[in-house]
Amino acid sequence: MTAIVEVEHLKKTYDSGFEALKGIDLTIEQGEILALLGPNGAGKTTLISAVCGITAPTDGKVRVGGHDIQDDWRAARKLIGLVPQEINLEPFELVMNTVRFSRGLFGRPRNDALIEKILRDLSLWDKKDSRINALSGGMKRRVLIAKALSHEPRVLFLDEPTAGVDVELRRDMWRIVETLRADGVTIILTTHYIEEAEAIADRIGIISGGQLLLVEEKAALMKRLAKKELRIDLQSPVDHIPETLSAFDLRRADDGRALIYTYDTTGERTGITRLLGAVQAAGLTLADIRTSQSSLEEIFVDIVKDGGK
Amino acid sequence: MNWTGIFAIWRFEMARFFRSIIQSVVSPVVSTSLYFVVFGAAIGSRIQEVEGVPYGAFIVPGLIMLTVLQQSIQNAAFGIYFPKFIGTIFEVLSAPISAFEIVMGYVGAAAAKAILIGLIILLTSFFFVDVRIAHPFWMLAFLVMTAVSFSLLGFILGIWAKSFEQLNIVPLLVVTPLVFLGGSFYSVSMLPPFWEAVSHFNPVLYLVSGFRWSFFGMADVPIGASLAAILIFTCACLAIVWWIFRTGYRIKS
Ligand SMILES: Nc1ncnc2c1ncn2[C@@H]1O[C@H](COP(=O)(O)OP(=O)(O)O)[C@@H](O)[C@H]1O
Ligand SMILES: [Mg+2]
Numbered sequence: 001m002t003a004i005v006e007v008e009h010l011k012k013t014y015d016s017g018f019e020a021l022k023g024i025d026l027t028i029e030q031g032e033i034l035a036l037l038g039p040n041g042a043g044k045t046t047l048i049s050a051v052c053g054i055t056a057p058t059d060g061k062v063r064v065g066g067h068d069i070q071d072d073w074r075a076a077r078k079l080i081g082l083v084p085q086e087i088n089l090e091p092f093e094l095v096m097n098t099v100r101f102s103r104g105l106f107g108r109p110r111n112d113a114l115i116e117k118i119l120r121d122l123s124l125w126d127k128k129d130s131r132i133n134a135l136s137g138g139m140k141r142r143v144l145i146a147k148a149l150s151h152e153p154r155v156l157f158l159d160e161p162t163a164g165v166d167v168e169l170r171r172d173m174w175r176i177v178e179t180l181r182a183d184g185v186t187i188i189l190t191t192h193y194i195e196e197a198e199a200i201a202d203r204i205g206i207i208s209g210g211q212l213l214l215v216e217e218k219a220a221l222m223k224r225l226a227k228k229e230l231r232i233d234l235q236s237p238v239d240h241i242p243e244t245l246s247a248f249d250l251r252r253a254d255d256g257r258a259l260i261y262t263y264d265t266t267g268e269r270t271g272i273t274r275l276l277g278a279v280q281a282a283g284l285t286l287a288d289i290r291t292s293q294s295s296l297e298e299i300f301v302d303i304v305k306d307g308g309k
Numbered sequence: 310m311n312w313t314g315i316f317a318i319w320r321f322e323m324a325r326f327f328r329s330i331i332q333s334v335v336s337p338v339v340s341t342s343l344y345f346v347v348f349g350a351a352i353g354s355r356i357q358e359v360e361g362v363p364y365g366a367f368i369v370p371g372l373i374m375l376t377v378l379q380q381s382i383q384n385a386a387f388g389i390y391f392p393k394f395i396g397t398i399f400e401v402l403s404a405p406i407s408a409f410e411i412v413m414g415y416v417g418a419a420a421a422k423a424i425l426i427g428l429i430i431l432l433t434s435f436f437f438v439d440v441r442i443a444h445p446f447w448m449l450a451f452l453v454m455t456a457v458s459f460s461l462l463g464f465i466l467g468i469w470a471k472s473f474e475q476l477n478i479v480p481l482l483v484v485t486p487l488v489f490l491g492g493s494f495y496s497v498s499m500l501p502p503f504w505e506a507v508s509h510f511n512p513v514l515y516l517v518s519g520f521r522w523s524f525f526g527m528a529d530v531p532i533g534a535s536l537a538a539i540l541i542f543t544c545a546c547l548a549i550v551w552w553i554f555r556t557g558y559r560i561k562s
Contacts, residue, residue, distance in 0.1 A: 052403040103317075105314045106314065
């Protein structure tokens with residue numbers, strides 16, 4: 001694997017004195033889909049803006065395709081496509097013209113066949129002669145994507161591409177991301193929809209308060225952090241957890257009609273057999289048991305709360 | 310050099326102009342015709358000629374300058390302010406295009422529009438008065454240099470402005486008075502000595518004078534001074550633009 005984006009100790013302090021990025025280190029591999037997950041104000045947009053040259057970093061280095069974004073900015077920027085979070089489009093211009101403009105701006109020769117393909121893939125072809133301000137919000141977002149793809153970037157940043165879009169567009173977006181990945185385009189998307197990260201990312205980075213708390217393979221992240229809960233429904237309620245069960249991570253639920261045991265699925269032993277034995281030994285009668293996996297949402301909340309591992 | 314990028318910006322800006330071509334062309338033509346009627350007919354009946362040139366023809370270079378200055382500033386200021394205002398500037402900032410190239414695109418388009426309108430006004434004036442151009446090359450050169458330098462000024466204004474109000478106030482409060490007081494419609498030699506001296510601090514005087522010289526071979530100030538003034542002004546604007554991009558002033562947060 002080769003790194004396509006390398007971020008080293010990137011810091012950004014805004015003129016207001018606010019430190020939006022507190023030293024980010026991140027390596028993105030060629031061809032992967034990385035989801036940056038974080039609450040509002042975490043610094044996701046700032047991070048993307050710094051990599052794309054829209055915001056000047058206060059400190060640190062960024063290389064894209066091996067090109068330093070400051071010393072060798074032309075080569076670096078040619079590789080990057082950006083779909084911004086805000087819908088920023090020239091209102092009175094025609095769809096086709098704005099997309100052509102983007103390609104030209106990036107120094108690429110006119111290629112109408114390619115632009116037709118991009119517009120068709122985004123279901124925008126029949127809107128090519130429409131004015132931007134006549135389009136719906138979802139359509140405008142597609143135009144932004146078309147613009148970003150018009151110069152054939154190798155790295156695509158999607159800043160909250162599905163915030164506030166309808167289900168149909170979100171599915172389309174995921175499909176587009178899949179197609180791009182098949183073409184070898186590296187994709188970095190920010191989101192605060194955990195399902196989205198879970199559905200399409202290879203790796204997930206969690207960012208909060210200007211710090212990258214962790215970056216991990218999605219599966220490993222889920223596994224490492226996936227806690228499971230075992231719910232034991234009791235025949236008759238208990239008013240406290242019996243002494244003999246104090247060694248287990250248990251809590252009462254439903255006024256004592258159930259006990260909930262939290263365990264780590266990746267541990268060597270889950271402790272379930274011992275627990276069930278101990279429950280029986282304590283003289284409790286089981287009515288039912290079931291397990292459930294904690295969602296990425298809960299994991300996320302946990303990590304942000306603990307500020308890392 | 311990213312020539313394709315420069316051309317993309319230039320074309321996009323020109324498209325904005327041609328989208329409202331009627332408005333872009335008709336309004337300067339109408340207002341110029343009004344000037345001809347008011348200044349040429351009303352005042353011209355009192356002032357027969359200025360230094361041997363019929364008054365109606367005498368005001369043509371000044372009228373063209375007035376419009377070219379206004380158009381250059383307005384077009385360039387709006388051209389860069391609007392993307393900043395609606396947020397599309399992000400794309401230009403993230404593209405592999407240098408500050409200098411960005412300026413070439415925007416200023417080039419603003420100047421081109423102003424020159425076009427200047428030439429249309431010149432054509433319009435042929436309907437009203439008999440104008441001969443003594444030095445066509447210098448006429449074009451002054452037109453281009455003026456359009457470029459004032460488009461640079463407009464670009465700076467567009468970056469500096471934080472509201473549409475500020476965008477309009479500078480042309481209105483600074484440029485228009487300078488043009489009117491810069492001898493567009495009279496020769497400064499017609500003023501009392503004190504005001505004539507004051508006029509020499511007005512940069513627009515040098516432009517109008519040089520431009521008028523290219524028409525009639527007569528000028529308020531030496532032609533060399535006109536050229537020097539426009540060069541100094543252009544360099545000053547370029548220096549400010551360079552500083553803006555180096556510091557990211559009001560472009561990058
Ligand atoms: N231009 C700016 N000036 C000052 N503070 C800013 C600016 N832009 C963003 N911030 C602050 O930086 C923090 C990170 O913002 P942002 O990167 O937009 O977060 P996210 O995209 O994760 O929601 C926020 O607290 C925001 O208020
Ligand atoms: Mg954001």
